[in-house]
Amino acid sequence: MGRPPCCDKTNVKRGLWTPEEDAKILAYVANHGIGNWTLVPKIAGLNRCGKSCRLRWTNYLRPDLKHDGFTPQEEELIITLHAAIGSRWSLIAKRLPGRTDNDVKNYWNTKLRKKLMKMGIDPVTHKPVSQVLSDLGSISSLTTITTQNQMNFVNNNSILEHPKEEQVQYHHQFTNQESFQQQYVLNEVASSTSSSCSSNLTRLNSPISYSCKTSQAQVNPNFDWSEFLHNDEPFIWSEIQQIQQCDIQRVMSSLSLGLLPNEGEVSNINNNYNRNGNDKQGGSSEGFDAVACVASKQYEMNKQSEGNSFSGNEFVDGILDKDSEIRATFPEFLDASFDY
């Protein structure tokens, strides 16, 4: 049995909002504040679904919203955050004052995605299309599963026609991803819950699995994480915490070098965060939020240090020193795949 509709869809008005309807929402919010949107149509005298009222308010009427075009800085930040956390529009929008998730999503779909494709960059992986194609070749040699989306992308976007130079300009950002991904083998996942992702990338020598495309981390079915934790003591927890610290620093140093972390790397961080006290069914956004926070913070720092290479280098050196220190302490958890 499905869930009953939130309102009588046949009797509510749909489509564009009139200024009169907007005025009613504004008057309602001024008098009652925000909350319980299902009551809003009744109290405000609107023949609309409560959900529709909430959307109208959050996406258009909120007084703190910007209605002008996106600046190049905002554009850059969206690309950075999308590379770090994927299409988590609400999290990205949180880093852009005055912008809604809908704004960011629309801007990405109508402008930024096309812009990247024009440059020969795959907007999903943020990798040069030539590399995506070669990866696809490797994948098909290991597994017969190839998603329709991947084929559609190849077929629809004339990607092979893009000048090599444009791809190269962006390609430097991914040099560390290649070595990272060489540490992974494809692991077909038979789970029915992962139907949206035909394959997973599983890290060698690690109990943690990485999702290649799914939004939520998935666990290697052969490994019982809780057993791993329960058999050990606080030492393990402190190691996990330090790995998290290292993950964040790795992302930060990558960003400071103009590199973008790949999804596997971000997924790793999220796995760590979600397991360390945030182990909820279906995962948690906190890991993503943490990465989004780091990415946007680093973006701001990069902006500030532009034109001042000394402070930027100092920062990077500090990160690299710290990273070396942690690598020396926990060699078993850190392979050579993250060499800068």
Next chain:
DNA sequence: AATATCCGCAACCGCTCCGAC
């Protein structure tokens, strides 16, 4: 000037999450 096509954006849909009971 008329028509076709493209593009951007607002709005909707269906789903998940999460708190209350």
Next chain:
DNA sequence: CGTCGGAGCGGTTGCGGATAT
């Protein structure tokens, strides 16, 4: 512990204006 229902999210649709033919 299971159910219910509101809130929020990401993907998709469709309208209306802009541009091309």
